[in-house]
Amino acid sequence: MSTPKKIAIIGSGITGLAAAYELTLKARQTDTPVEIKIYEKASYPGGKIITKKDDSYLIEGGPDCFIIEKPWALQLVKELGLEDELLNTSSQASGTFVYDNHALHRLPEGVMMMVPTKPLPFLASKLISWPGKIRMACDILVPKRKESGDETLASFVRRRLGREALDKLAEPLIGGIHAGNPDNMSLLSTFPRFLEMEQDGGSLIIGMLKRQKKMVEMMKKNPAPMGPKKTFFISMNDGLGQIVEKLGEVIGSENILLERDISQIKPAPEGGWVIEEKNREATTADAVIIATEAYAAAGLLRNQLPRLSDLLDEIPYVSSATVSLAFPRKDIPHPLDAYGFIVPKIANRRIMAVTWSSIKWNHRAPEGMVLLRAFVGGAHRQELVANGDQEMLAMVREELKTIMNISNPPQKSWIYRWPKGMPQYIMGHLERLAAIDKITNDHQGLFLAGAAYRGIGIPDCINNGRQTADRAWENLSS
Numbered sequence: 001m002s003t004p005k006k007i008a009i010i011g012s013g014i015t016g017l018a019a020a021y022e023l024t025l026k027a028r029q030t031d032t033p034v035e036i037k038i039y040e041k042a043s044y045p046g047g048k049i050i051t052k053k054d055d056s057y058l059i060e061g062g063p064d065c066f067i068i069e070k071p072w073a074l075q076l077v078k079e080l081g082l083e084d085e086l087l088n089t090s091s092q093a094s095g096t097f098v099y100d101n102h103a104l105h106r107l108p109e110g111v112m113m114m115v116p117t118k119p120l121p122f123l124a125s126k127l128i129s130w131p132g133k134i135r136m137a138c139d140i141l142v143p144k145r146k147e148s149g150d151e152t153l154a155s156f157v158r159r160r161l162g163r164e165a166l167d168k169l170a171e172p173l174i175g176g177i178h179a180g181n182p183d184n185m186s187l188l189s190t191f192p193r194f195l196e197m198e199q200d201g202g203s204l205i206i207g208m209l210k211r212q213k214k215m216v217e218m219m220k221k222n223p224a225p226m227g228p229k230k231t232f233f234i235s236m237n238d239g240l241g242q243i244v245e246k247l248g249e250v251i252g253s254e255n256i257l258l259e260r261d262i263s264q265i266k267p268a269p270e271g272g273w274v275i276e277e278k279n280r281e282a283t284t285a286d287a288v289i290i291a292t293e294a295y296a297a298a299g300l301l302r303n304q305l306p307r308l309s310d311l312l313d314e315i316p317y318v319s320s321a322t323v324s325l326a327f328p329r330k331d332i333p334h335p336l337d338a339y340g341f342i343v344p345k346i347a348n349r350r351i352m353a354v355t356w357s358s359i360k361w362n363h364r365a366p367e368g369m370v371l372l373r374a375f376v377g378g379a380h381r382q383e384l385v386a387n388g389d390q391e392m393l394a395m396v397r398e399e400l401k402t403i404m405n406i407s408n409p410p411q412k413s414w415i416y417r418w419p420k421g422m423p424q425y426i427m428g429h430l431e432r433l434a435a436i437d438k439i440t441n442d443h444q445g446l447f448l449a450g451a452a453y454r455g456i457g458i459p460d461c462i463n464n465g466r467q468t469a470d471r472a473w474e475n476l477s478s
């Protein structure tokens with residue numbers, strides 16, 4: 001590349017930031033002059049990642065952790081020199097509760113992603129009825145599905161583990177990750193490993209046990225493959241906002257343009273792309289990475305690429321909200337001996353889950369206080385997200401009174417709404433992605449990335465952002 005090339009990234013969520021970071025590294029490593037600009041509609045970078053400090057509280061408005069099983073977030077944190085800032089889940093508690101039949105039941109030890117791997121705690125638990133337990137154990141006998149291809153999460157779990165496992169475990173635990181509806185969720189796009197386990201081991205239970213054995217053997221061979229011991233879920237001492245801040249430093253704040261609402265992307269007559277924005281002159285770039293929500297990308301491309309725009313619009317989203325509340329410890333009768341609880345849809349309540357944030361993570365609330373975070377909305381109760389603050393707070397308090405017997409009001413509260421915040425990978429998602437790829441591949445210099453496509457978790461978004469940056473770089477270099 002002789003003359004400085006221009007790359008525009010639309011959206012400064014973790015995907016857009018990871019893409020800009022990767023491009024910045026490449027430009028520095030190869031000493032290539034290239035202009036990398038991120039255009040962000042909001043007044044802050046980070047998209048769904050919002051960390052707020054208020055007195056001695058640390059509040060996460062969106063995500064509060066990432067998993068280490070998918071290595072890309074951990075790897076980025078290390079590259080950024082933030083390894084010492086990683087925060088394990090606290091050892092003062094462990095596990096989670098499930099609200100069922102008007103009581104909180106501990107999720108039996110050894111239940112991994114809905115699959116029981118330890119017989120004794122599972123048999124002793126009152127969460128699943130005896131017929132339900134027997135049905136789950138039948139997984140070992142149920143033959144493999146003959147047809148290949150996709151299936152909904154609900155149909156898969158009903159088939160292998162039975163109805164009760166779907167209602168009390170899979171729906172809140174697995175469906176809950178996407179705030180989704182298991183009846184339309186594509187298993188192949190969300191948790192393909194379950195289908196692989198069935199195909200490989202003939203059973204989920206056997207497949208999960210094999211996986212555990214493999215992990216133990218791996219740990220024996222290499223006791224600390226990822227450095228000092230880390231928990232499955234991990235966060236940062238100062239919240240996930242720390243990653244956003246550091247990425248901003250590397251990319252350069254002058255390259256992250258805030259309050260820039262892009263309205264249209266169209267091919268430039270001389271090659272490259274024109275980026276139009278509200279109330280400003282249009283600008284051009286040799287390549288554009290659109291790292292917004294899929295429906296926002298659809299809006300940007302509507303006039304020029306209507307078929308692509310329609311496909312993007314077919315990716316549905318659901319709305320949710322987080323409500324964080326600070327209570328004096330003495331006002332909470334529960335022993336708080338876990339990280340929180342999940343609420344299955346069949347319990348018919350108005351919250352999906354509650355994280356006991358200051359129990360799960362150290363340094364989140366001052367001495368003597370407890371920070372809880374409730375999730376509202378999701379595929380089943382989206383309408384609740386539109387409630388006003390007073391109504392939302394009153395509703396969450398009523399739910400906490402019923403479930404945890406907390407009567408006194410919180411001393412502080414923080415509400416974050418995420419309208420159309422969670423993309424849903426419903427049946428047909430993979431075919432839709434293939435059709436989207438086919439069109440973008442025909443348009444040199446146009447790239448799409450983000451949570452809507454190949455994984456909604458932070459590690460997947462980082463991986464997708466960096467891989468997309470690789471492709472954009474290659475494209476410019478050729």
Ligand SMILES: Cc1cc2nc3c(=O)[nH]c(=O)nc-3n(C[C@H](O)[C@H](O)[C@H](O)COP(=O)(O)OP(=O)(O)OC[C@H]3O[C@@H](n4cnc5c(N)ncnc54)[C@H](O)[C@@H]3O)c2cc1C
Pocket residue numbers: 010011012013014015016039040041042046047048049061062063064065066067260261262263291292293296320321322418421422449450451452456457458459461
């Ligand atoms: C409540 C909640 C809890 C979650 N918890 C977890 C968790 O604990 N762990 C985990 O791994 N994942 C979690 N997730 C998922 C994860 O946070 C998101 O999938 C991920 O952060 C999305 O990143 P992104 O960059 O793809 O998109 P976003 O963060 O949505 O960023 C897109 C950006 O594009 C901008 N934009 C849109 N339109 C335009 C335009 N026209 N012009 C300019 N800019 C525009 C938006 O303002 C936004 O900043 C959670 C999500 C939510 C909502």
